[in-house]
Amino acid sequence: MTQVLLSLLALSGLGALLAFFLEVADSYLGFYGECQIRINEGEKELQVSGGGTLLSSLMDQGIFIPSACGGRGSCGYCKVQVLEGGGPLLPTETPYLEPEEVKGNVRLSCQIKVRRDIDIEIPSELFLIKEFRTQVEGMRNLTDDIKELRLRLIEPDTITFKPGQYIQFQVPEYEQCPESVYRAYSIASAAHEPTGITLVVTRVPEGLATTFIHEVLREGEEIFLNGPYGEFYLRDSAREIFFVAGGSGLAPVMSMLSQMAEEKITRNATLVFGARQKKGLFYVEEIEALKERLPNLKVIFALSNPEEEDRWDGERGRVTDVLEKIIKNGANKEAYLCGSPAMVEACVELLTKKGISQELIFYDKFA
Amino acid sequence: MEGLGLSAPVIFFAAIFTNNILLTNFLGMCSFLAISREVKASLGLGFAVIFVMTCTSALNYLVYYHLLVPLGLIHFRYIVFIIVIAAFVQLVEMVIERSSPILYVVLGIFLPLITVNCAILGVALFMIIRNYTFLQSVAYGAGAGIGWTLAILAMGGIREKLKGASIPKPLEGPGIALIIAGLMALAFMAFSGMIQIQ
Numbered sequence: 001m002t003q004v005l006l007s008l009l010a011l012s013g014l015g016a017l018l019a020f021f022l023e024v025a026d027s028y029l030g031f032y033g034e035c036q037i038r039i040n041e042g043e044k045e046l047q048v049s050g051g052g053t054l055l056s057s058l059m060d061q062g063i064f065i066p067s068a069c070g071g072r073g074s075c076g077y078c079k080v081q082v083l084e085g086g087g088p089l090l091p092t093e094t095p096y097l098e099p100e101e102v103k104g105n106v107r108l109s110c111q112i113k114v115r116r117d118i119d120i121e122i123p124s125e126l127f128l129i130k131e132f133r134t135q136v137e138g139m140r141n142l143t144d145d146i147k148e149l150r151l152r153l154i155e156p157d158t159i160t161f162k163p164g165q166y167i168q169f170q171v172p173e174y175e176q177c178p179e180s181v182y183r184a185y186s187i188a189s190a191a192h193e194p195t196g197i198t199l200v201v202t203r204v205p206e207g208l209a210t211t212f213i214h215e216v217l218r219e220g221e222e223i224f225l226n227g228p229y230g231e232f233y234l235r236d237s238a239r240e241i242f243f244v245a246g247g248s249g250l251a252p253v254m255s256m257l258s259q260m261a262e263e264k265i266t267r268n269a270t271l272v273f274g275a276r277q278k279k280g281l282f283y284v285e286e287i288e289a290l291k292e293r294l295p296n297l298k299v300i301f302a303l304s305n306p307e308e309e310d311r312w313d314g315e316r317g318r319v320t321d322v323l324e325k326i327i328k329n330g331a332n333k334e335a336y337l338c339g340s341p342a343m344v345e346a347c348v349e350l351l352t353k354k355g356i357s358q359e360l361i362f363y364d365k366f367a
Numbered sequence: 368m369e370g371l372g373l374s375a376p377v378i379f380f381a382a383i384f385t386n387n388i389l390l391t392n393f394l395g396m397c398s399f400l401a402i403s404r405e406v407k408a409s410l411g412l413g414f415a416v417i418f419v420m421t422c423t424s425a426l427n428y429l430v431y432y433h434l435l436v437p438l439g440l441i442h443f444r445y446i447v448f449i450i451v452i453a454a455f456v457q458l459v460e461m462v463i464e465r466s467s468p469i470l471y472v473v474l475g476i477f478l479p480l481i482t483v484n485c486a487i488l489g490v491a492l493f494m495i496i497r498n499y500t501f502l503q504s505v506a507y508g509a510g511a512g513i514g515w516t517l518a519i520l521a522m523g524g525i526r527e528k529l530k531g532a533s534i535p536k537p538l539e540g541p542g543i544a545l546i547i548a549g550l551m552a553l554a555f556m557a558f559s560g561m562i563q564i565q
Contacts, residue, residue: 007440014430014447018454029461090472113468 066229070182071110085118142282163255167227183209188251190258200251246339274319278310330355337363375506382510395486409523413516424508
């Protein structure tokens with residue numbers, strides 16, 4: 001018995017000693033004191049406690065830099081011009097920066113840490129991005145693995161966004177997610193109904209956010225969002241439009257179509273919505289309703305892998321097969337694509353081949 | 368009692384050349400292969416290993432002979448050695464993160480993995496098996512660290528030179544690295560006639 005006690009004592013004593021030693025070391029090495037972030041030559045000056053990433057330090061102060069991956073350094077969206085105090089360029093940043101950007105001191109704000117006073121330049125529009133407190137108003141299953149999430153805005157109670165843009169959804173800490181993370185979702189609801197936001201979420205096995213939304217989140221609970229972000233929105237022109245959506249990529253397109261209906265935009269437009277089977281199609285009634293209001297809208301549902309019982313007599317094949325068939329000459333046409341990276345890349349390749357110019361192909365990939 | 372016959376400087380020298388822990392015992396291979404693409408990163412990791420090996424061999428010696436042996440707890444030696452090593456690696460990580468963010472990112476996961484670098488636990492175990500004194504243990508730890516660094520630096524240098532070379536496709540990357548490691552081990556065998564500490 002004494003032997004057991006002795007070993008416990010000796011081991012825990014040694015552990016405690018080392019822990020104390022590390023704690024002391026950390027209070028010297030991990031402490032950077034107060035640092036100042038100077039934005040746009042003094043347009044804003046923030047005091048933050050050093051040590052955190054630039055992205056999270058700015059976020060804590062209510063300035064939201066677009067980021068789709070939530071600071072993991074895998075999307076390359078959170079670029080910020082750092083004039084001074086950013087430290088040396090890190091190997092984790094270089095894959096996402098063009099040579100001109102490197103010359104212009106552009107950095108990934110999720111990778112650099114605030115260790116001293118820092119001087120940055122950001123577009124003033126980013127000051128418009130806000131954090132929203134919202135409440136889950138309703139949820140429903142659109143397909144076996146796609147859920148619609150309706151959120152009512154509480155504070156601030158309205159949002160101004162361009163249809164097609166996305167927001168960042170804050171996944172709070174829960175069982176499978178030890179610290180809160182952000183994930184980007186396109187807004188599916190219409191911009192002229194600014195008191196709520198609808199998101200469309202496909203379940204991803206092991207996905208932190210999608211598991212949370214599909215299994216943990218309940219009606220009435222509060223969720224924080226920030227946004228809006230993104231360059232994916234309807235451009236003003238008279239050109240014919242091709243919308244291409246795969247799965248939950250339909251979300252931003254629905255918002256754009258609502259905008260067209262509301263603003264009575266009568267441009268010729270074709271929506272190609274791709275899914276694997278009939279059970280993967282959703283918002284079919286809503287699309288029909290929009291068609292009533294948009295006489296120049298054509299809708300094509302394409303199933304790549306219809307089942308026997310689907311009795312499908314519509315288009316078969318991938319969305320690219322459909323586009324191949326319906327587009328003769330791409331001159332003077334615009335395309336808006338949203339879906340998996342593979343789908344978007346295949347479509348961009350095909351559409352450029354058909355003669356739609358690169359600058360008129362807009363897309364949003366979700367990885 | 369073989370350890371007692373050799374002076375600390377001799378052990379120090381032997382640990383670097385004749386009994387290089389990497390090239391004769393093949394311990395610590397994983398980070399040796401992964402971080403040897405550039406001399407700069409190799410050097411950074413090398414210094415981290417030297418520091419951790421020297422400090423932990425001293426500390427582990429003291430803990431072993433002044434805590435575990437008197438209390439009759441030598442069956443706890445592995446867990447104790449690992450805790451001490453882990454604490455030092457944590458310290459090194461803090462220092463590197465503070466002083467060189469680039470090196471911190473380049474080393475990535477291989478920095479915390481020094482904790483389970485078998486060369487480091489190997490040094491602690493060898494010093495006990497060979498009955499080294501305190502001074503001999505520290506000399507052995509420092510020598511083994513420098514020897515390991517020498518080997519990874521040489522490898523980094525060779526691999527940098529190889530960047531422009533045309534290597535047969537199937538041998539690119541780890542393949543050629545393993546062949547180089549083998550040749551380097553052969554070269555180091557030439558030292559082995561001088562002293563033997565095993």
